[in-house]
Amino acid sequence: MTTHKPTPTILLPNLPPKTLVGIDLITFTSTANFHGIRDLPPGWHFLYTGATENLSIRSGAWFYIGDINTAGKGRNDTGLVPQSQTQRQNHLAPEIYIWKWSANSESLLSLNGESDSVRQEAMRYKANLGAVWQSGGLFRYRSRISRSMLVKPKSEAEKSEDRGDGQDIDQEPVWAQSAAQVEDEEETEENGRRDWSGLTDRISPALLSRVIGDPEVDVDGHPRWVLTSASTANRDADHIPGVDSPAEGTEGPETGEEQxxxxxxxxxxxxxxxxxxxxxxxxxxxxxxxxxxxxxxxxxxxxxxxxxxxxxxxxxxxxxxxxxxxxxxxxxxxxxxxxxxxxxxxxxxxxxxxxxxxxxxxxxxxxxxxxxxxxxxxxxxxxxxxxxxxxxxxxxxxxxxxxxxxxxxxxxxxxxxxxxxxxxxxxxxxxxxAILRRGMLQLEDGEEVEMDMEENDEDEETGEYAPMIVDLGDGDLHA
Structure with a gap:
């Protein structure tokens, strides 16, 4: 029987098929057999979903794999470094995140709370992790789409033969790829992870809490910072008096969570x-x-x-x-x-x-x-x-x-x-x-007109940037 060594994983129970899923720099559409993502590397990750690809509000959350105290330190490849010895000792078991799909909010909610029922539910999902892995329900983390992820989808018979060998669904088995393909994909993956590290190496828990708000903490003590595509700062919002102001007393238990x-x-x-x-x-x-x-x-x-x-x-x-x-x-x-x-x-x-x-x-x-x-x-x-x-x-x-x-x-x-x-x-x-800022343009009828770039106004102090003459009331005019 094939055994699999657990790796950092995010489980997504009850996720409907054909849901838009994004993890860091890639997006894909979920299938009926998709249950989560495994082999998450240390560092920041952002996972988001949408009911449809274009027309729905997207909801996502930031979370960290490894020692979160190392986050935001700058160009030290925080997204590529292994966990510290202290972190490995504190977490003998791999980090497992469990985010359940909520049909009401059409978003992923983490298992949180201190009740025995929540703890038992989390334990059941973790205990079933090996079976989910063997069934091919875990997507192996990728920082970029590689050629092996773009091959023609396999038939159901071919999929059933590959399940249990640790390969990704709809992906060519490694043994079927040439050495050049494998090397090219490894280089693509390494470059993708380096890019993601360079795009996130200054993000810290303190910054996320300041910008987004206090994190949610799941049953295992993992924090995550949640936002949506509709989240906004007050200065960027279009306020319509009496329309977008929430009425007092209308906030229920579910609407409060989505506030x-x-x-x-x-x-x-x-x-x-x-x-x-x-x-x-x-x-x-x-x-x-x-x-x-x-x-x-x-x-x-x-x-x-x-x-x-x-x-x-x-x-x-x-x-x-x-x-x-x-x-x-x-x-x-x-x-x-x-x-x-x-x-x-x-x-x-x-x-x-x-x-x-x-x-x-x-x-x-x-x-x-x-x-x-x-x-x-x-x-x-x-x-x-x-x-x-x-x-x-x-x-x-x-x-x-x-x-x-x-x-x-x-x-x-x-x-x-x-x-x-x-x-x-x-x-x-x-x-x-090297930029032509003013010149003559010949029209179709042969007439020539002088054209001037609008961006030239500020430099030439013309148009709206022209000096204004102000009368200070003492009989003198000042520019």
Whole structure:
């Protein structure tokens, strides 16, 4: 009889077939025989579901495999490191998460509470884990879709022959693959896990609790942070008086559990980026160079002026919630963070390590932005990727002016790498002198008209950016 050594696993009892399931960077549709995911590597994971692929609200939760005290420490491959000796001693049995499907809320609920019935239910699921594994009901964790997961589905007879050998459902057995295929898939998997680690290595339990709220704790003491695609911050919500305000006394036992919690984002006010009491030139310069606002945010919330892990972690979290949940509020906060950071000129010199880390992270995020249905920039129909191209063009100008030809600037090195990739992938040109900003356009009837880019208004101080003449009442006019 084949025996299987238990590995970190998440069980999903009662999950209906054809449910959209996502784990980290991949999505798939559940089958009748799908009961969970095994071989979860150490580090952060985000699992979410949706009743349909496009038209339903998605619900998901963050959870951690391994020693959660190591989370959010930065670029130390936290998603790839093994558990510490202390963690192995404290958890002789592998970590088993049990999230049951709730037909009422159409979401996964963890087994929580201290009642004997809940403990016994959890024990029954764990005791049946071996049988579920042998039946082929556990999906082996993948960080990316490999070629073996895209092969033609097998017949029922072929599936029944493979069940019990540890292979994934609908996947070619390893012995049927060539050595080149196996090596290619191993490299793809390693790169995928490295990407996921780079996208989550600044996320910490404290950050998730600040942004999402206090975690739920299951019967085994495992925390998880729950949110939905409809979760929002108050500043991004469209409030309609008398319509979206909950009525008192209407919250029942089930609606209370599904009550949306407001996101606790870092407070960013891009219209006020100067210190209290600043006037005149100081205020004008702080509006053009937001380094003071960035520094104040880092010092206030991270407690680490050289790292800014809270800022970097929120930049990671908001992006991934757009990538997986298409959450509108997270998209807006991701854009606010980028606008604050990339318009901080002095930080290029004063916070070289932090700024270079932002560019390194942004490059990795942009490489995965097509994972969003239709593309990340397409879901923001207002201006697509124009906002980011404009910010990076300004940053390029600032780096050239402040750093010049110095080769020891980490910001310049990372920006050069990002610019090269953007040129190949999107044909973006970040050097202002290479962009035609004003010229003559010939119409079909032969008439020529002068055209000017709207983005030119701010630089030329024209249009809405033109100086305003103010009468101060003393008979003098001031610009």
């Amino acid at each position: 949306e919690r407001e996101f606790g984002f870092l407070p960013i006010d891009l219209k006020r980026t100067w210190r209290e009491g600043a006037v005149g030139r100081e205020r004008t310069e702080a509006a053009q160079d937001r380094s003071w606002a960035l520094g104040e945010l880092i010092d206030r919330y991270s407690g680490d002026a050289s790292g800014g892990n809270q800022v970097l972690g929120e930049l990671q979290l908001t992006f991934l919630m757009v990538l997986t949940m298409m959450n509108y509020s997270c998209l807006q906060q991701w854009k606010r963070l980028l606008e604050l950071i990339l318009t901080s000129r002095r930080a290029i010199l004063d916070r070289d390590e932090f700024m270079s880390e932002v560019l390194r992270l942004l490059a990795l995020q942009l490489q995965r932005c097509d994972d969003v249905d239709g593309g990340l920039f397409e879901i923001d129909a207002y201006d697509g990727g124009a906002f980011l191209r404009k910010l990076l063009t300004k940053l390029r100008q600032s780096v050239d002016e402040l750093v010049g030809n110095r080769q020891d600037s980490m910001v310049k090195i990372e920006l050069d790498k990002l610019e090269e990739w953007l040129k190949i992938e999107y044909d973006w040109e970040l050097h202002r002198e």
